[in-house]
Amino acid sequence: MKEAVDAVRRSQRDESSPYTNGVARDQLRAFVERIERLDxxxxxxxxxxxxxxxxxxxxxxxxxxxxxxxxxxxxxPVERAEQEAILDTYLHALGMGPEPSE
Structure with missing residues (x-):
């Protein structure tokens, strides 16, 4: 485990390599910057x-x-009509709304 951690640290210090642990550093940076800009x-x-x-x-x-x-x-529109019908049904059941249309 210690060897793996040391290898990660060595690769992170190697600025000449475009990859860090198999990750394209510039591509990763570009994604992060785009996300930050969009946020x-x-x-x-x-x-x-x-x-x-x-x-x-x-x-x-x-x-x-x-x-x-x-x-x-x-x-x-169909979904809206369904929601309105359900709401009307519930209101009617509670004595708060108009009679449902049939």
Whole structure:
């Protein structure tokens, strides 16, 4: 085990080799940098979305309702209809909704 650890440390110190333990160092670095860049872009987009919700709230819109509308728009129309039918059924069973249409 000690020999393996020593071999890893030696290969890590060998800057002339493009490989470290069979891993292409430059390719690995490129993947890591791309992921980091995309993660930073995602953070920026998330902040932008928060700003839009805050702006909508500032003009009087209900952000919970907006989030629900966004979620519903992502659904397939058939799936959305199924979910609405289930919700109506549950509400009716609890005496909270309209009579189910037949």
């Amino acid at each position: 930073e872009e995602r953070k920026t987009i998330v902040d932008d979305i928060k700003d839009v919700y805050a702006e909508a709230k500032g003009t009087g819109f209900d952000t919970k309702a907006l989030r629900k509308v966004i979620a519903l728009r992502k659904l397939d």
